[in-house]
Amino acid sequence: MIYSNAEVFLDGKFIKADLEVVDGKFAAIYRNGPDAKQLYTDSNLVVDCTGKKILPGFIELHSHGCMGLDFTTATATEIEKMCCYYASKGITSILATTMTIDYPRYKQAMTTIKHTMDTSKKGSRILGINMEGPFLGADRKGAHDTRYLLPIDEQKYEELNALSGDNIRIIDLDPNLENSMAFIRKHKDRKVLSLAHTSCTYNTALEAIHAGASHVTHLFNAMNGLHHREPGIIGAVSDSNVFAEIICDGIHIHPSVLRLIFKAIPEKLILVSDSMSAAGLTDGIYELGGQKVYVSNNKACLEDGTIAGSTTNLFQSFLNLTSYGIPLEHAVLSATLNPAKAVKAEQEIGSIEIGKRGDFIILKTDTSIEKVYKDGTVIFEC
Structure with missing residues (x-):
């Protein structure tokens, strides 16, 4: 899946980026580059997050x-x-x-x-x-x-x-x-x-x-x-x-x-x-x-x-x-x-980095929670 056009918390600050999650892990991060949606011809694999924030x-x-x-x-x-x-x-x-x-x-x-x-x-x-x-x-x-x-x-x-x-x-x-x-x-x-x-x-x-x-x-x-x-x-x-x-x-x-x-x-x-x-x-x-x-x-x-x-x-x-x-x-x-x-778990969780578990939160524009993902799978949806 691609999560596109979000303000993503990366390296201690929010950056406009697209995230790719594969097999439960962060597979790629596209920062201010070409629209990552071009990688996916199937629109069902793209989640538009315009105006939203993504946090670990x-x-x-x-x-x-x-x-x-x-x-x-x-x-x-x-x-x-x-x-x-x-x-x-x-x-x-x-x-x-x-x-x-x-x-x-x-x-x-x-x-x-x-x-x-x-x-x-x-x-x-x-x-x-x-x-x-x-x-x-x-x-x-x-x-x-x-x-x-x-x-x-x-x-x-x-x-x-x-x-x-x-x-x-x-x-x-x-x-x-x-x-x-x-x-x-x-x-x-x-x-x-x-x-x-x-x-x-x-x-x-x-x-x-x-x-x-x-x-x-x-x-x-x-x-x-x-x-x-x-x-x-x-x-x-x-x-x-x-x-x-x-x-x-x-x-x-x-x-x-x-x-x-x-x-x-x-x-x-x-x-x-x-x-x-x-x-x-x-x-x-x-x-x-x-x-x-x-x-x-x-x-x-x-x-x-x-x-x-x-x-x-x-x-x-x-x-x-x-x-x-x-x-x-x-x-x-x-x-x-x-x-x-x-707790010495930073190699697997705690930040959005390639290779780490796909654990993240999508916040709506009003900062309320829209969805929560664990290992790339939704575990809560508002």
Whole structure:
């Protein structure tokens, strides 16, 4: 197929181009050259995209659930339903994000996600698992249930990873926990180690990064704030070659702070939703990690008022960024190439390049989604 006359996001900017997709991959890119439609005499093989934009498929690295469902407790059929919802929001690849819960259910979650990855073709592609918990700090636990938090436990991790089929891609942990540095050094070459839910200092964060941590979970949230004498993780991110997630629902981080951080380190930022089961639904009472979550005016909280994930989605977060004044190009990269690089998947996904998977979004002139493609096949159509 040829997708003709679009404004295509290439090399970090929008360029007038035609795309050719063959066998599920980008086969050719015609930039400002002769009309690529000349290559196809069959008009059924040409899609006219005049006035529209084509973006790489979005990559969601941190979402616990949507549509009343949660990766930690859902069945394979329910996970398929979730993946169809994610596809409708422009997400072509996702990490199924787990939540601290009792250990038997955690093991079952790993088994179920692996089974879904092996068998399902519907909606978004599950790239792997983001294991958020149970190796987190109780003092910055957020919505994680203290009863099920654990010290760094190599045996339990190996069991969970085996049940997942070696599909855990991100391991979230508090570097203040005993044995965390040794754990990071041991697994850094095969997994992405992310600093999360911690009150660690700047120096401890740097120690963990030097040991091999390369990722930070939801920057600004569930960590110490930036202070001019105690810069904490935020200062360590600024000084180091790491990626950092940001939640852009308008609740977790003030737009002014988002503008500031995008001016400072746009190349390190990864847009995530951190959505929970209420995403895609109305206000009400839901569940996250076995705990009740109360959603009012799109804000999700535990009974004690602790923010418990979000009710947004990646595409709405992307629109939020642009409405806050973040350059469109930075917003696109934070949802595409940056997350691909963070999980070492940039050779296959994250940008529109010859030989990469044909994952892309066609936006209408009003910036709403018209179609979403995964491996060159439509997985959502408005």
